[in-house]
Amino acid sequence: MFENYIEMYASRDDRLTTHFSENFSGYTGSGNFLVRSREEWIRITRQDFAQVTGRIRIEMLDLELQDISDDVVVSTAFFHIHLPTENQVLSSEVARLVLIFRREGEGWKIVHSGISIPYHPTQDGEVYPLKSLREQNAALMALVEERTRALNESESLYRQLTEDTQDVIWKADANLCIAYISPADERLRGFKAEEVIGRHVFEMFNDEGIAAVKALMQQRAVAEQSGPLLGCLTFEAEHRCKDGSWLWGEVQSNPVRDAHGVIIGYHGITREITQRKRLEEQVQQLAFHDPLTGLANRRLLLDRLTQNIFSTQRTRRYSALAFLDLDHVLCNPIQCCV
Structure with a gap:
């Protein structure tokens, strides 16, 4: 009985409506009301089939059948519903279905159907919240486009800054x-x-x-x-x-x-x-060397003497200073050559 119900529901078979008892009650997965008449449940079932016309896939997770009496059987099932749509968000949710079958005359009828699915709220005329999902997808796509545009602008600015800087x-x-x-x-x-x-x-x-x-x-x-x-x-x-x-x-x-x-x-x-x-080297050269001869000037002499004194004090080694007067050489370079 349960297998036949699942097959007819998955294939969108209208013959499923003939299996509902005249004394029927139930509630829909995303509704907030109790259905108390067979005619209303048939209307909701056909509304379901009209909203999703293609075959759906039921991925069964668990199933339990209980014989309450010789004439009453209760089935409880957990499963995923895979709709024939691009958006598979709903398929990640676990549907919980309770069906109560009762023997009526020569056959079995469904006297109660209770399905619980943690979907988003449905809009008028819906069994599955496809409209809200489409609206959500549109909002997400707009957000993605906005973020992508902002990212492209940011990357363009970053590229411009990095490529133009010296x-x-x-x-x-x-x-x-x-x-x-x-x-x-x-x-x-x-x-x-x-x-x-x-x-x-x-x-x-x-x-x-x-x-x-x-x-x-x-x-x-x-x-x-x-x-x-x-x-x-x-x-x-x-x-x-x-x-x-x-x-x-x-x-x-x-x-x-x-x-x-x-x-x-x-x-x-x-x-x-x-x-x-180069400028620093030139400044260093001008600061410590004579511009005419290129020789060390008084400032460099004092600097080197100070370093040597500290070194002598530290190492206890003596140093000597030789002094050569070049005034006459500079004044008469010919004598220097002689």
Whole structure:
């Protein structure tokens, strides 16, 4: 009896309506009222068949049959209802069905049908809440389109900022392999992004730059063992160019950490400072050397003497100072040659 009911209901067979007793009661899965007449239940069943005309699939989870008496059998079933629609949200819910069969004359009739399905509230003329689902899907699609548009605009702005800036924006993984590098690097060093991504950062530095990075990483590790986590670190290093030349860059490196504070990558900005380094060297040269001869001036002499005195005091070793008067040599370079 129960198998026949499930097959007729799944196949949308109108002959199912002939199996309802004249003394019928029941309630629908998403309704909030009790049905007390056979005619009303037939109307609801046909409304169900009209709303979903294609065959549905019943995925049975559990079933129990109880013989209450020789003339009464109660069936209780748990199952999933798979509607022939693209949206399968309803199929994830568990339907609970109780059918009471009673022998009437030579056959069996359904005197009670109670189905409970935790669906969304239905609208007028519905058995399954398909209209509300369509409205929900439309709202979700509109939200997805809005979020996608906002994401595209954000990515466009980010791409514009990274591609137009003169500084190099980069990302690296925990192993210091480049994961992203902005187009500014090609303008400065001549390497295309695909030539850099996946390569180790040490490949762009000289030995001094590699040593500086290793020293900073070691300092960070030691400091964070007994203190707070460190943020941005800055260092200067020479960068290798594709044509074999070198340029100076100031690197600002920020760690990327997981929820436990473990470094899982790095991101930062590299600014080209070659001209600044040249000016600094010129200032250093002018500050400590005579512009005419290029020899050390009084300031550099005092600086070196101070360093030597401290070294002598520390090591207990003596030093000597030799003084050579070059005034006449500068005045008469011919005598110097003689």
